[in-house]
Amino acid sequence: MSFWEYANPRKFMATTDRLLKPVFVLAALCLGTGLIWGFFFTPDDFKQGSTVKIIYLHVPSAMMAINVWAMMLITSLVWLIRRHHVSALAAKAAAPIGATMTLMALFTGAVWGQPMWGTWWEWDPRLTSFLILFLFYLGYMALWASVENPDTAADLTSVLCLVGSVFAILSRYAVNFWNQGLHQGASLSLDKEENVADVFWLPLVVCIAGFVLLFVALVLLRTRTEIRLRRIGALEMKERLA
Amino acid sequence: MPDLGTYALEVTLAYAGSLGLLCALLAVSFVQARRAKRLLDETERRHSDG
Numbered sequence: 001m002s003f004w005e006y007a008n009p010r011k012f013m014a015t016t017d018r019l020l021k022p023v024f025v026l027a028a029l030c031l032g033t034g035l036i037w038g039f040f041f042t043p044d045d046f047k048q049g050s051t052v053k054i055i056y057l058h059v060p061s062a063m064m065a066i067n068v069w070a071m072m073l074i075t076s077l078v079w080l081i082r083r084h085h086v087s088a089l090a091a092k093a094a095a096p097i098g099a100t101m102t103l104m105a106l107f108t109g110a111v112w113g114q115p116m117w118g119t120w121w122e123w124d125p126r127l128t129s130f131l132i133l134f135l136f137y138l139g140y141m142a143l144w145a146s147v148e149n150p151d152t153a154a155d156l157t158s159v160l161c162l163v164g165s166v167f168a169i170l171s172r173y174a175v176n177f178w179n180q181g182l183h184q185g186a187s188l189s190l191d192k193e194e195n196v197a198d199v200f201w202l203p204l205v206v207c208i209a210g211f212v213l214l215f216v217a218l219v220l221l222r223t224r225t226e227i228r229l230r231r232i233g234a235l236e237m238k239e240r241l242a
Numbered sequence: 243m244p245d246l247g248t249y250a251l252e253v254t255l256a257y258a259g260s261l262g263l264l265c266a267l268l269a270v271s272f273v274q275a276r277r278a279k280r281l282l283d284e285t286e287r288r289h290s291d292g
Contacts, residue, residue, distance in 0.1 A: 039257065040244055050246040050253050057260045100267045104260050111256040115249055218267070221275055228278040235285045 007084035009227050016220045023217040031210030037203040045200075054112045055196070056204060060211035062105035065133060068098030068215060069161070069168040072140075076158035086223065088154035089230065091161065092144050093222035097215055099137035106130055126183040129170040136164035150230065 006012050038056035045052035072094050078087035109127065110120045121127065140160055147153035195201060246253050 035257075044247065049249050050244070051249045053246075053253050054256045057256060061260070096270075097267065100263055104263050107259050107263075108256045111252050111259070115252055214264075218271055222271055225271075225275045225278045228282045232278070232282050232285050235289050239289065 004082075004084070007082075007086050009086055009231075012086050013224060013227060016224055020217065020220055020224075023213055023220065027210055027213035027217050029210075030206055030213055034203050034205075034207030034210050038200075038207060042199055042203060048116060051112050051115060052200065054108050055200065056207045058105060058108040058112060059204060060208045061101045061108065062130070063208060064211050064215055065098060065102035065105050065130065066168050066172050068094050068101060069133065069137075069164060071219075072098065072161050073165050073168075076161040079154055080158050085154075085230065086227065088150075088158070089226035090219060090223045091157070092154075093226050094215075094219050095137055095141050095144070097218050097222070099134065099141065101211075101215075102130060102134040102137055106134060124183050126171065129167055133164070133167045133171050136160070136167055140164065150233070 006015065035056055039053055042053065044050045072091040075087040075091040075094075078084055079091070106127075109130075113122070114120050140157055143157050143160055144153050147156060196204065
């Protein structure tokens, strides 16, 4: 069996129909466990106090903000190269999720930054690149909504996705590229010295798994919606021509 | 409820805002999914009748 079979909408709908519920249940379990563990059963940090608990929302949402765009980049490339409609619709379906994750990362970062840095906002390289990434998400969704022909919309948004990928990469590596600004380095690292302490790390990993699973569940649900809307459009077109 | 100390407002605000955003995203996604399914069923029925 080939992976490309899932580019067939019927095959995609049949497979995701079976997958959707288990993925949603797993996501709820992971998110519930991680957030309850992090919020109720982890100690305060000696410097940050209880604001360290914001890490369980901020880090996973920021990771997803970048990785959702990476997923959109891959599916956009598949559309541009192989013209599979499901991949273009999956990119369209993922955009509102990515925008929400980016907004959540910006919001939790601002709420954490106020007591820790003494400011809600700073034109720091990472913060600024995240804001631009958020604007790219909005522009991407607006472009899909403003072009009537779905194939033309898919072409234009795919190109926009390629351009926006520069900011997705900048968002990830801004701290390393420009060694300035307020934002600290990555909270998760293979280097034990840089990584957060185990007591925070374990619930954080569970939360990240929860966010990833929630994204998978939502993107499947929303892609199914987009496939149905496309089918409605095709049937209505047939009715008009008959 | 854990003792959040001097940063109780910030932590509560971060959790309330984020969970609110997630719930809104879930609600919109489910409402749109249900509406699309209903519309497709109606359109297919009309199409097969006509």
